[in-house]
Structures are given as C-alpha cells and as structure tokens.
Amino acid sequence: MRFLRNIYQTKSKTFENVILLLSVTFLVLLIIVAILVGAATTATVEIILLVRLPRVLGAICAGAALSACGLILQNLMGNPLAGPNIIGVNSGAAFLTVVAALLFPANPVIQPIFAFMGAFIVILSLYLLSSKSGISKMTIILFGVAMNSLFNALTESVYTFFPNIIANHISFKIGGLSALNINTLAPASIIIIIVLVLAYFKTQQLEILSLGDDIAHSLGLSVRTMRLTFLVFSAALAGASVSFSGIIGFIGLIVPHGARLVIKSGTRKLYLTSVVWGSTLLLFCDTLARTVFKPFELPVGILLSLIGAPIFFGILFHTKGRGF
Template identity: 50%
Template sequence: MERSKQERRTRKRIGIMFLLLLLMMVAGIMGGAVKVSLHDFWNLFAGNEITAAGRIILYIRLPRMIGAVIAGMGLSVAGAIIQTILNNPLAGPNIIGVNSGAGFAVVLCSALLPKAYQILPFAAFGGAFLTVMFVYYLGKKTGASQMTLILAGVAIGSLLNGATDALYTFQEESLLASTSFRIGGLSGINTSVLTYAGAVVIISLILVLLFHNELEVLSLGEETARTLGLSVSAYRFLFLALAAALSGAAVSFAGLLGFVGLIIPHIARMLVGEESKYFISASAILGALFLLVCDYIARTWFAPYELPVGIILSFVGAPFFVWLLFHRRKRRQNA
C-alpha cells in the first residue's frame, strides 16, 4: 500500500515536470530579443500566410527549442547512466572526459569532411564511447577508487581538449563557429543536424527505458548483479555505449556543454528516488527543462546581446559541483 502511494506521488511529480517542460517550450519559442505573440504562433500552425514573426519562429526559435530539448535529454540521461554504472555521483559526461572525446571527434571530422554534417553525431558517438571505455578500463585495471577514476577522466579530458585546440590551430579556417562550439551554444542550429542527432537520442532513450530493469540491477553493484544472474559485462557495455551515443549526439550540434549530466541526475534522484524507470524519465524531462531555462536566460536577460548557453551552465554548474563535494564530505563525517 505504501509503495503504491509512493509510485502515485512519483508519477504525479513526473507529470508536473512534463507540464513545466511544455510551458517552457512555448516560452522558449516566444521569448527573445524580438518578441512574438501567441497570435503569431497560432497563425504559423493554422496554415495562414507566414509573417516575419512566423519566419523567426519557424527558422530560428523552433529549431533552437528542439535542439535544447534534445541536448538536455541526451546529456542528462548520459550522466544518469554513467553515475549508475560507475557507482559514482561525481561522474558526468563533462567531468570524466566523455564530452571532450565527443568534441575532439566532431572537430576532427569537421576538419577532414567539412560538409558531412550528417555523420557528426556518429563521429561524436565514437569519440565519446572510446573515451568512456578507456576511463573505465583504467579504473578496473588499476583498482582505482571512485575519486581516482574521476581524476583519470579529468586528465584524459584535458588531453583531448589539448588535441582539439591543436586541431583548431592548424585547421582554423575549415572549422565553423569554433569559439561557440568550445563554450557550448544553441545558436544557428539547423534542422539537418537535428534530424540525425535527434534520431540517435530518441532511439537511445527508448533502449535505456526498455532495459531499465537491468540498469536497476547494475546499480546494486557488480557482485550483487552477478549473483542475480545478470551478464554484467554485456549490459555494462550496452549502457556505456548508450551513454556515449546520448552525449555524443548532443555535443555534435550543441558543443561542449558542461554540468548538465552532473546536476540533473542529482535533482532527479532527490525528486523521484533511485528506481531506474522513474529516475531516467525524470532525468530526461528535467534535463530538457533545465537547458531550455538556461537558454532562455542567455537570450533574454542580456538583450539585445546574447550569451552562449554554456556560460550560463558554467555559472550554475561550478557552484553546484563545489556544494556536492562538501555535501559528500559531510555525509562521510556523519556516517
């Protein structure tokens, strides 16, 4: 009976999150340096003649809103998976170098094939996957602690960032929007890039939710999972591949956005608990909502100027990370 009440409460919270996401999607389309009204919004989808405001919605605001949703979902669920698999709440795509691996692959692909936008999500997946597997391999082989695993990821991320900077130095003329990519931003997104990245994120999310029971078992620890008959190596490989696909798809068009995959899983965990199907769903919704809010702030608070959303994320994420370190220390002292 108590569990049934808890599930209803959790589902109600997820429903409220989803409603807030829908409202923020509308606000994201309407808000900006140029204001558009609900009437403009309605005219666009009612089949009436497209006005100047309609063109702003259709070609600028709508792709940007969809991009924020896709990137927010991808990065937050990738963070949730990585924290679960590595059993480390300090892990995240940007912290352990996964975003850096995806970013390096995107920059390398852009330098070699500057017009092949459709393969960027897959190049980013390859870079992210190789990075996360290498970090995990280092941790397993050295018998490293959770904190050492984080430090190894930071070191690998720094190495990859250096390699990315080297590519920029030698191929600057062939790399588009290099500064905004490194900071992370959602301006200038086009639907051709979103189509491929969105397909990767949606398919990966569906697979994660289909295998939520296996993720739940993995969260109990490797020894317990083996005792329960789960093929730990196979499912760990699957989930790390899905995390790489989610993170890589987001990085391929939004750049090196930080902290989404670290912050959002913690908030989702506090709101809906550890049960995987609710935890993953809440992470996806909150990730999209969080990035939409940050992008709205970046576009409206400093109008007529616009900040890259990556700057807003850094101002929010860095203090959160420091708080998390102190919070974990306090918990250890009280244990």
C-alpha cells in the same frame, strides 16, 4: 507496521508521479514560451520554423541526452561524480567532432558518428580502469579529468593549425545553440531519440548492475553484455548532443543528483525525471541566455557553468568522506 509502510510507499509513489507530471507540464509551457519569445518583433511562421523551433528541439534533445548519459555513467561506475563533462566524455566527443568538421565540412551526418567514437574511447578507457582491482573512485575521476585536459588540448591544437574552422565553432567550444539549424540537428536528434527509448526499456538492468556484479550474476544478468550496452548508450547520447551543441557542462552531473532527492522508487522513474529535468534546465537557460541580455546573447554554456559550478561544489562536500 507493514500496513503503515505500505501507506507510506503509496504516498511516496503518488508524490513522485505528481512531481513528474508537473515537470512535464512545466516543460510543455516552457516550450511554448521559448518558441514565442525572442529578439524578433514579430513571431512570423518563418522565424518559428527555421530559427526558434530547431533551437528549442536542440535544447530538449541535448538536455535529455546529457542527463540520461550522466545517470547511466553514475549507476554504471558507482560514482556520483561521473558526469560526462567532468570525466572527459564531452571533450573526447568534441575533439572528433571538430576533426569531422575539418575533414567533412559539408556532411552533418558524419559529425555525430565521429563524436560517438570520441565519447566511446573515453568511456571505454574509464570502464577498463574501473574494472581493475584496487582502483579507487577518486582515481577514476582524476583519470577522467586528465582525459578531459588532453582532448581539450587536442581540440585547441586543431583550432590553432586550422583557424578557418574557428568561425563556425566559437560557440561550440563553450556550448551554444545559436547557430543550430534543422540539417545539423536532424541526424543527431534521431540518434538521441532512439537511444533514449532503448535505454528506458533497459533501466531495470541498469538498476541491477548498480547493485554489483555478484548480485547481477546471481539474478541471471549477463553483466559484460549489459555493461557494454550501456557504454554504447552513454557514448551515443553524449556524442550526438555534443555534435550540435558543443561542450555543455554540468547537466549530466547535477540533474541526476537533483532527481535522486525526489525519486526514491526505482531507476525507471528516476530516468524519466532526469530526462525531463535535463531538457527543462537546458531549454530554460537557453531562453534566458538569448532574451535577458538583449541585444547581446550569452552562450548557454556560460550560463550553465555559472549555475552548475556552485551545485558541483555542494556535491563534492556532500560526498566528502564516502570514499569518492
């Protein structure tokens, strides 16, 4: 029996490795297509370097960051509905990004910092609420929805009283990469890459945390320190991505769920798959949004919402009756 179990586990891991390899291969091919295909009649070096390459890199970074953030939050809170766009993390980051654009319009480095602060405020509030006894997972989600509405209202208030910044943030409100340039992308992308690497080497601790505090303590893990570390990671990932891409929904929610259907062997491989799939999904949708509807361009946030909403309904029905 043990022999058969070992054979099954070996085949399962081989299958997962093949899926991950195919996913990376598809992402590389998609990058090439996204760079070469566009509205311009000739793909000159200038167009590729100044327009398409920053946009492709931005889609990869934002997709990876939001997917990793969603996976971390879902494991940390033990809640399958803990997507950064659902529980107000993206909205908190977006509000302080707009404030930073208002106060420091010519400083792209400040915006990711402000976005991190906004995301961290929401995540810390949710974590403090979830640490109280007797609080259900659905209560946490509803609290996050309320935070989402609050920060959206604050953002709209800034647009109302300071209409001069709306011109630069129209696509930001619904998520978009059309106005992205390398100066805006560089500070945030550096943050994302560093945090993604750090989080990868902490995935074993994240898996232990998902087993519960008692088990984590028994295994010698400093629960409070690790939870705070992952809170900072998730806030940095969400804040950095929102600072240049705006509020892009559903990636942080649906991608980890999709990866869990395939990856069963551990959090580290699940993390890698989520990062690759998140980058692929956002880059694919952004390429469609700017090419299929020519001469018009559909903001990628709208396209993702059209795709993500039905999947979100499926997740709700799937988790029905499980205490969520």
